[in-house]
Amino acid sequence: MSPQVVHNVSFHGVGAPGPEREPGEHDYWVSRDSFLRILDACAARPEVRLSFDDGNESDVAIALPALVERGLTADFFVIAGRIDTPGNVSAEGVRALVAAGMGVGTHGLGHRAWPDVPDTELRAELTDARTAIAETAGRPVDSAACPFGAYDRRILGRLRALGYRRVYTSDRRPAAGEAWLQARFSVLATDTVDSFRTAVFAHRGPARRLRDTAVGAVKRWR
Ligand SMILES: [Zn+2]
Incomplete structure (x- = not known):
């Protein structure tokens, strides 16, 4: 049975990063040691869902x-x-993820904040990228994570129209397990296992957490 309230936890790079590709990227890279500790903290929690951007x-x-x-x-x-480019996952690597039972979704074509992409270029980001990843993975892609956690009404409308089954943001709050839009907690370079536990698992009670999620959804659509 799927838990009612989930904690989506997202990682970016693990280990020693290469040159920064966007300002602030290194703020999201975690050391291998820190990653393994946080992963162990998540392993015992069935309400945690993990993702990597x-x-x-x-x-x-x-x-x-x-x-x-x-x-x-x-x-x-x-x-x-970026598939098959230096520092990034190869096509073979994508297939290895699938073969190991992992999910593969799209994070767009060129790591652009989707709200800033004009309509004329959105197809490349939302459709062509998805097709390319699906062909590489050898299976359909029906989930997306918004680059930089950025989205707006136009983007969510397009993603819905394109039939995405689940869309992930970076809004740092729990999510309703079956919701279309899933907030996530991004792990930061400065996180320790303790700061991570406090940020993600600090208990305010499930009713309150669900209410926060509902309020957030209303605000975003304004
Ligand atoms: Zn990203």
């Missing part, structure tokens, strides 16, 4: 074996335009 090569080199070792699964949101 950006399609870094550490997804396959570090995260995949650590997940398999713990009997965990995760969704990997890869950037179509």
Whole structure:
């Protein structure tokens, strides 16, 4: 049975990062040690759902074996335009994720904040990228994670019209397990296992958490 309230936890790169591709990117890279500790803290929590954004090569080199070792699964949101480029997951790596039972979703074509992308270029980000990732993975792609956690009414409307079954943000709050829009907690470079536990598992009671989720949804649609 799927838990009513879930804590979506997202990682980016793990280990030593390469040159920063966008300002602030390194704020989201975690050391291998920190990653494993946080993963262990998540492993005992059935209400946690794990995901990885950006399609870094550490997804396959570090995260995949650590997940398999713990009997965990995760969704990997890869950037179509970066597959098979240095520092990023290869096409073979994407297939290795699928073969190991992991989910693969889209994080767009060029890691652009979707609300800033004009209508004329949105097809490349939302449709072409999805098709390319599906062809690489050898299976349909029906979930998306918004780059930089950025979205607005136009983007959500397009994603719905395109038939995405689940869309992930970075709004740092719990989510209703079956909701279409899923907020996530991004793990930060500065997080320790303790700060992570406090941020994600600090209990305010399930009723209050669900209410926060509902209020957030209303605000976003204004
Ligand atoms: Zn990203």
